[in-house]
Amino acid sequence: MNTIAPLHNVRTTMLDMAYEAHGQAEGEVVILLHGFPYDPRGYDEIAPVLAERGYRVLVPYLRGYGPTRFINAEVMRSGQQAALAKDLLDFMDALAIPQATLVGYDWGGRAACIVAALWPNRVRALVTGDGYNIQDIAQSIKPRAPITEHRLWYQYYFHTQRGVDGLTANRRELCELLWALWSPSWVKGPSLYGKTASSFDNPDFVEVVIHSYRHRFMYAPGDPALEEIEQALVQPPPISAPSISLCGADDGVGPASVEDEDLGCFSGFYRRRILAGVGHNIPQEAPQATLEAILELLDST
Numbered sequence: 163m164n165t166i167a168p169l170h171n172v173r174t175t176m177l178d179m180a181y182e183a184h185g186q187a188e189g190e191v192v193i194l195l196h197g198f199p200y201d202p203r204g205y206d207e208i209a210p211v212l213a214e215r216g217y218r219v220l221v222p223y224l225r226g227y228g229p230t231r232f233i234n235a236e237v238m239r240s241g242q243q244a245a246l247a248k249d250l251l252d253f254m255d256a257l258a259i260p261q262a263t264l265v266g267y268d269w270g271g272r273a274a275c276i277v278a279a280l281w282p283n284r285v286r287a288l289v290t291g292d293g294y295n296i297q298d299i300a301q302s303i304k305p306r307a308p309i310t311e312h313r314l315w316y317q318y319y320f321h322t323q324r325g326v327d328g329l330t331a332n333r334r335e336l337c338e339l340l341w342a343l344w345s346p347s348w349v350k351g352p353s354l355y356g357k358t359a360s361s362f363d364n365p366d367f368v369e370v371v372i373h374s375y376r377h378r379f380m381y382a383p384g385d386p387a388l389e390e391i392e393q394a395l396v397q398p399p400p401i402s403a404p405s406i407s408l409c410g411a412d413d414g415v416g417p418a419s420v421e422d423e424d425l426g427c428f429s430g431f432y433r434r435r436i437l438a439g440v441g442h443n444i445p446q447e448a449p450q451a452t453l454e455a456i457l458e459l460l461d462s463t
Contacts, residue, residue: 166206167221169229174252176237180229181222181253185213190286191259192456194221195250197268197291198371199337200443201227201361203354205265207449212456220257224269225249226370228361239366241269241374242384243297244391247276254284265456267291267408267444269374279399280391286403287459289452291444292416293407293424293434296398302379313415316340320375329371333362344414345441354446404431404463406455410440410447431463 167182182202192212194205202221209219223230224246225239232239250273254262263286266274272295278285279296305311316336319325329336338355345351361367376382384392405428409418418436425432435455437448445452 167209171229172253172256173233174249174256176233176252177225177249178231178233179222179249179253179256181220182209184209184219184221185217187218189213189216189218190460191218191220191262192460193250193254193259193262193264193274194219194445195264195266195270195274196221196224196227197266197270197443198374199340199358199362200268200446201358203358204443204446205449206446208445208453208456211453215457217460220253220262222250222253223361224273226364226366228364230364232366238385239369239373240377240385240388241370241372242377242388242392243272243276243395244388245385246270246273247280247391248388249273250277251281251284260284261286263287263289263456263460265289265445265452266295268295268442271295272297275401276391276395278401278403278405280394282402287456287463288401288403288405289455289459290405290407291442292409292413292418293422294398294401294427296395296427297378298398299378299380299392300396310416317375317379320372321379321381326368326372330368333367334359337362341443345410345412345443345447346414347412347439348441348443348447351443351447398427400427400429402428402430404459405433406459407432407434408444408448408452408455409434409436410442410444411436411438412440413442415442
C-alpha cells in the first residue's frame, strides 16, 4: 500500500507549509517527519495503514523541501535545529492540534525530539530514528574517531564554497549518492529515489541545507529569532514522552552502537531496537518495524 494523499497547505509564522493528510479529521493525530535528503515518500507504506485504523496522519514537507515555501523573502533560510522544532510547533498550532504522536528521523527526528523535550504537553508519544537527536553544538568542535569523521565528509564539504556550488549544480546526483552510502543494504532504494528527488528542487533547499550543516559546527550564526530555543538546548533536556528508538544496524552515517548512549536522555518509558539490514532511511526501509513501534505506543499510552 503506497497511496499518496492529497496535498494541503497551512500558513505558519514563517512558512506556507505543504503537507499530506490521511484519515478522518476527527482522528487522533500522528505526525510523520522526514529527514535529509528525503521527503514524505518515506512514509508511503505507513501513513495509509494508520489512517485505516482511525488516526489522522499528517506528513509535512520540511522547510526547503517540495512545495513548502517561506512567506517572507527576507527571512533567514535557517536549517538549524531550533528552526525545525519551531516549524513543527507552528504547524501544530496552525492546525489547532493540542497534542500528537510524533515520528521522525534525521532532521525530522530532531524536530520531534526537541518539541517532546521542551513542550512535553504537546506530545503523546515519540518514535525517533537513532535515539536522542538533539544536537550538543558546544561539543561539535571536538574531533571524533577517524571512521566517524570519514562518514561525515558531506558535512565538511558543505562548510566550503565548493560544497555550496556542488550541491547547487549536482543536488540530485549528490543526494542519490548519500542514499546509496547511508543505506547500503537497501535493495529498493535506487528504484525509489526518483519519487523523492524532485523535492530537492525547492528554491530554498541549498541555502537551508548549507546553513544546517554549518550552524551545528558553529561555522554560521543562527537566526536571532530562534536563540531562546537554542539556549534551552544547551543543557540537553530529557524527553519524558513514552518513546521508542529505532536504529539501523547498517546506517552508513552512524551504525547503531551496541551500548545505548542515549538511555539517560529519556525519563519516561523508553525502548531501543536495532534493526538488522536497515540503514539511515528507517521508515522507508523498515515500514513494518516502524509501524509496529507507533502502534505499540498508541495502544499502550
